Amino acid sequence: MEIEKDKDFKWPKPLRGDPEKRDKSQYCRFHKDVDHDTDNCRKLKDEIVYLIRRGKFGRFTKGEEVGGQKRDNDQRDDDQRGGPTITGTTRNSRKAYVREVMSIVGEPSKRSKSEMMPEFGDPDLEGLKFPQDDPLVITPVIGNCPFMRVLVNNGASVDILFHDTFIRMGYNDSQLTPSDAPIYGFNHVECKVEGAIQLPVTIGEEPREATQILNFHVVKEASSYNAIMGRTRIHALKAVPSTYHMVLKFPTRNGVGEAKGDQKMTRICYVAALRPDRTGGKSSP
Structure with missing residues (x-):
């Protein structure tokens, strides 16, 4: 899943301040700028929480803390016949999947030109x-x-x-x-x-x-x-x-x-x- 392709996903505004005074040893793929790394980007975490609340990742956050609020069973967004996915069935594996979502913001992989994709007519x-x-x-x-x-x-x-x-x-x-x-x-x-x-x-x-x-x-x-x-x-x-x-x-x-x-x-x-x-x-x- 590449959340940057989601129509609800919003890229941040450019960082303010003097670029020369930023920590150039750290790079944020979300801001596409130096000063901090992607894992510690507060803006990215806020965006992920926003998408979770919109139901984008509801099936991975059952009973967990989301933005300081605990989700109960009535807040689940299970699909029809919802069940285990590539995330696995344990709480830790699902939390790891959500963390992975936060770390994959970047350029989408290029598809081979020789690969024939389906068309409908x-x-x-x-x-x-x-x-x-x-x-x-x-x-x-x-x-x-x-x-x-x-x-x-x-x-x-x-x-x-x-x-x-x-x-x-x-x-x-x-x-x-x-x-x-x-x-x-x-x-x-x-x-x-x-x-x-x-x-x-x-x-x-x-x-x-x-x-x-x-x-x-x-x-x-x-x-x-x-x-x-x-x-x-x-x-x-x-x-x-x-x-x-x-x-x-x-x-x-x-x-x-x-x-x-x-x-x-x-x-x-x-x-x-x-x-x-x-x-x-x-x-x-």
Whole structure:
């Protein structure tokens, strides 16, 4: 995460005073000037606290002091299916991540010119029914089996596999590794994780496909989806999802690959989610 790219991030005004009288042995990357170092920059810390209060880093500051005020559970800004991210699950690891955010202000890394980045256009809209506000649901290969009803959700910080799908794949609970990672829903109620399992996931089609190992958190909850692909994996693939175009695109060695969304299946999932019995209407993968 590079906070200098955030539209709410504000760079400071130039330092006042005689430049010749400043401590030239210390340099602040935030002010881009000498006199003090970045880690001890009061202005930068104030800006970070401001962004935290705006909810930019709320999921990393649960129960911690922020600008002299303690955040309680009601002030959390957990994402849907929020859970552990690259920060880890301990308080110290999350505090370290916030400190890292404060130290990365600088020039963004340059992207290789040879890297092909996804673009979207009118051809991607062919076959879609409008108006629409459907989520992106794709059919990747999980393990060795194509699975329909996999939700691409960049609001989720973890990859989730629902327990009934896990069982239908031929696995059992003894194959899960223990996981104490907390996962929260919209109502901030913690969802119990049965365990975790690593499975290969392939999206796209040859010769423009991508395969990665996903660490799925298995949960026992009713859902119209088989699995949820969170933003951690989306970022790892350098993928760009577009719900408007109903497609997930990602760079490969052979050009830009894509996983098209299934609009019909998306709406079936939506109707199933509204069923009074809340079973999700699961059928075969």
